[in-house]
Amino acid sequence: MSWTRPVLPWSFALAGLCLVVGLVWGFFFTPDDFRQGSTVKIIYLHVPSALMAINAWIMMLVASLIWVVRRHHVSALAARAAAPVGVVMTLIALFTGGIWGQPMWGTYWAWDPRLTSFLILFLFYLGYIALWEAIEDPDTAADLTAILCIVGSIFAILSRYAVFFWNQGLHQGSSLSLDAEQNVADVFYYPLLICIAGFVLLFIALVLMRTRTEIRARRIKALQARGQHA
Amino acid sequence: MIALLKRDLALALRAGGGFGLGLAFFLIVVVLVPFGVGPEADVLTRIAPGILWVGALLAALLSLDRIFALDFEDGSLALLATSPLPLEAAGLVKATAHWITTGLPLTLAAPLFGFLLSMETTAYGYLLVSLLIGTPALSMIGTFGAALTVGLKRGGLLLSLLVLPLYVPTLIFGAEAVRRGAAGLDASAPLILQAGITAGCFAILPFATAAVLRINLR
Numbered sequence: 001m002s003w004t005r006p007v008l009p010w011s012f013a014l015a016g017l018c019l020v021v022g023l024v025w026g027f028f029f030t031p032d033d034f035r036q037g038s039t040v041k042i043i044y045l046h047v048p049s050a051l052m053a054i055n056a057w058i059m060m061l062v063a064s065l066i067w068v069v070r071r072h073h074v075s076a077l078a079a080r081a082a083a084p085v086g087v088v089m090t091l092i093a094l095f096t097g098g099i100w101g102q103p104m105w106g107t108y109w110a111w112d113p114r115l116t117s118f119l120i121l122f123l124f125y126l127g128y129i130a131l132w133e134a135i136e137d138p139d140t141a142a143d144l145t146a147i148l149c150i151v152g153s154i155f156a157i158l159s160r161y162a163v164f165f166w167n168q169g170l171h172q173g174s175s176l177s178l179d180a181e182q183n184v185a186d187v188f189y190y191p192l193l194i195c196i197a198g199f200v201l202l203f204i205a206l207v208l209m210r211t212r213t214e215i216r217a218r219r220i221k222a223l224q225a226r227g228q229h230a
Numbered sequence: 231m232i233a234l235l236k237r238d239l240a241l242a243l244r245a246g247g248g249f250g251l252g253l254a255f256f257l258i259v260v261v262l263v264p265f266g267v268g269p270e271a272d273v274l275t276r277i278a279p280g281i282l283w284v285g286a287l288l289a290a291l292l293s294l295d296r297i298f299a300l301d302f303e304d305g306s307l308a309l310l311a312t313s314p315l316p317l318e319a320a321g322l323v324k325a326t327a328h329w330i331t332t333g334l335p336l337t338l339a340a341p342l343f344g345f346l347l348s349m350e351t352t353a354y355g356y357l358l359v360s361l362l363i364g365t366p367a368l369s370m371i372g373t374f375g376a377a378l379t380v381g382l383k384r385g386g387l388l389l390s391l392l393v394l395p396l397y398v399p400t401l402i403f404g405a406e407a408v409r410r411g412a413a414g415l416d417a418s419a420p421l422i423l424q425a426g427i428t429a430g431c432f433a434i435l436p437f438a439t440a441a442v443l444r445i446n447l448r
Contacts, residue, residue: 123394126391130391134379134385135382140448147378151396156395158399159395162423165402165403165420
């Protein structure tokens, strides 16, 4: 907990800086796309939030594995802290996608594989959070949610590929991938990278803050329990 | 293991065990759908595979919280945990018992309900086979969900929220197989994938179920 105190304000500040620079650059200083017009600019919110929605789940999975193997309490609390942030990221991705989809595809929602798997991811997040909220004993809750997260990850990946089987997509291919020759045109690429960095930093800052809150809440509970015994 | 299976089956079949409740629920879903979408036969023919699969899934969901709840309350689950039979095997047996009392009757009744929804005649065989392959996975996933929520006072609603997203792949492949069968296409690919999911569930989930039960019995 000690090292996070100096890190926290910096990560918030850097996240804010990256987001302001990236979004202002992206929204006002990039040209309109020749087919999509200015709607293309929603990419600066849509792609980073979608990326973080998935990464938040992966982070929860890693934290759950650490909790199951090493029983480090902070990792369980970090997984718990990341879940609501991940939900919000998923919602941002779904809503910005809908706003972009209305002028481009003529519909806010289609049962496209990517859209559907995001909706399923949203349901997984809801179940995970609901299980945390439902169990009173913190250690039991941490154990059960960790196992749910691990099993859920397997099924989330299965669902992701199953929906491709079920329906062919409307969504374009990945905007970013590591092995592509060129991703998006450079004018859009650099502000997008800055926005992604901003979202990553924002996620780190929020999770750190929420984890610190959880740890404090746990300490207060322990102190109260001790006070009642004395 | 056999003794446990026999005990669970006997408990489910006797009065108050809820056997047949799932089947009745399935029938009600099938009866309600035409009221919702209208009685035109061509519409019903088109949606019949999906309705039958979703109905079977919901009917299987209905009886999940019975798998462990009563055993947990009267302490026999704690006895099971201390018995020489590993808890993993107990979870497997519980899932099997649940399948025999809900999944199997649903599978056998589904073609009859397909008749009510004027399903394509080519689809009946695929419906039977896909349910036969798919419903064991529903029972196994459900057993895991039931083990997760066994310690909770009112876990029923939470159980549905946890289990339904896990049902997605099974449902997709099951309904897809029947749809392809109805359209006269080759349905072997979804059936094989679904068999893979069922086999995977039975390979992994007993361990997860046992781990979760141990935590809840702590």
